[in-house]
Amino acid sequence: MTHVTELGYVGLGVKDLAAWERFAAEIVGLEVVAGETPASRFLRLDTWHHRIILEEDGTDDLSFLGLRVAGVLEFRAMHDKLRDAGIAVRMGHFEEAAARHVLEVMSLEDPSGIPLEIFHGPHVQPDKPFYPGRRMHGRFKTGDGGLGHLMMRQTAGLEATHAFYSLLGMRGSIEYRIPVPNLPRPFDLMFMHCNSRDHTIAFGAPGKKRINHLMFEFDCFDDVGLSHEIVQRNKVPVGIAPGRHANDEMYSFYFMNPSNWMIELGWGARPATHQSEYYQRDTYGHEAQSGVVNANMEPVTKAAE
Numbered sequence: 001m002t003h004v005t006e007l008g009y010v011g012l013g014v015k016d017l018a019a020w021e022r023f024a025a026e027i028v029g030l031e032v033v034a035g036e037t038p039a040s041r042f043l044r045l046d047t048w049h050h051r052i053i054l055e056e057d058g059t060d061d062l063s064f065l066g067l068r069v070a071g072v073l074e075f076r077a078m079h080d081k082l083r084d085a086g087i088a089v090r091m092g093h094f095e096e097a098a099a100r101h102v103l104e105v106m107s108l109e110d111p112s113g114i115p116l117e118i119f120h121g122p123h124v125q126p127d128k129p130f131y132p133g134r135r136m137h138g139r140f141k142t143g144d145g146g147l148g149h150l151m152m153r154q155t156a157g158l159e160a161t162h163a164f165y166s167l168l169g170m171r172g173s174i175e176y177r178i179p180v181p182n183l184p185r186p187f188d189l190m191f192m193h194c195n196s197r198d199h200t201i202a203f204g205a206p207g208k209k210r211i212n213h214l215m216f217e218f219d220c221f222d223d224v225g226l227s228h229e230i231v232q233r234n235k236v237p238v239g240i241a242p243g244r245h246a247n248d249e250m251y252s253f254y255f256m257n258p259s260n261w262m263i264e265l266g267w268g269a270r271p272a273t274h275q276s277e278y279y280q281r282d283t284y285g286h287e288a289q290s291g292v293v294n295a296n297m298e299p300v301t302k303a304a305e
Helices: 017-028 072-084 094-100 158-167 222-233
Strands: 006-014 031-034 040-044 052-056 061-068 102-109 115-122 149-152 171-178 187-193 201-203 211-218 238-244 251-256 262-267
Touching: 006 017, 006 115, 006 149, 017 031, 017 040, 017 052, 017 222, 061 102, 061 149, 072 102, 072 115, 094 102, 094 115, 158 171, 158 187, 158 201, 211 222, 222 238, 222 251, 222 262, 238 262
Parallel strands: 006 052, 061 115, 149 201, 211 262
Antiparallel strands: 006 061, 031 040, 040 052, 102 115, 149 211, 171 187, 187 201, 238 251, 251 262
16 A cells, blocks of 8 residues: 655744754754755654755744655655545646755645645765764754654644544544533544554644644653753743653653744654554643643743744
8 A cells, every 4th residue: 555654844934943953952952054044944763865844934834744655656656546536736837846855755634734745765974974062961862753754733633633534544533522511511632643653643732833843853861861951951841841642651851942832852762653542631740831832732922042
């Protein structure tokens, strides 16, 4: 079956490129590389040419996400599959693919209007080892799990969203069904996966921005502790305290970035189980921090620069 294989890259629009450069390197540990224009930067976390594109456009939000397919045959088959399903999809020009450092790319939107790019053939640079922006005990965990995961806003409803991403070959369902006092039904969060990572995309958290958070996983537990110490030392607001998730069993914490949404850093996630189950709370920890994340899980405090 034709399906996407990983979250390959994301594009982020930002208001303050200089603040993001410092944050990416000195707080998160990413490698910052010059972009195609003075108002853009590439961020690396492995030997891919980039995993994140920063563009100073004033939006402070997700611009697009790039989902990979295995190769040229799968790329053609995915285009036909989407077209036959009545989804508007546009094949990118050579120059557009070159700007993304991939062989081919197509563009479309999900049911909530989130811009997507499906591509194959990323530019990989084994001759240019990843050079972190700060000290690390280990490295970021990517491999066949891709860049990491992100949680996005959905306005089309979970059923329509699930149907669309299932068409892309993803699997998943509701993984958290959280009781809410004085409301007639619980609050649902949906998670979708396409490889060994427990989830690649998640939906359900309310908010005005397209993106709620972006997660990077470490291959060494000590990097979570070191990162938490660096975040606190630099007075970057922690949005969600350290804890362990019930669904992917990852130990992680969340903190604010200069665009006023969250980065999650974690370690120890289990592989995708490929079977449906749900939880009402995390295993432990992960308390929302007062004054940083409100009752709707919306970031409300800007990260320190």
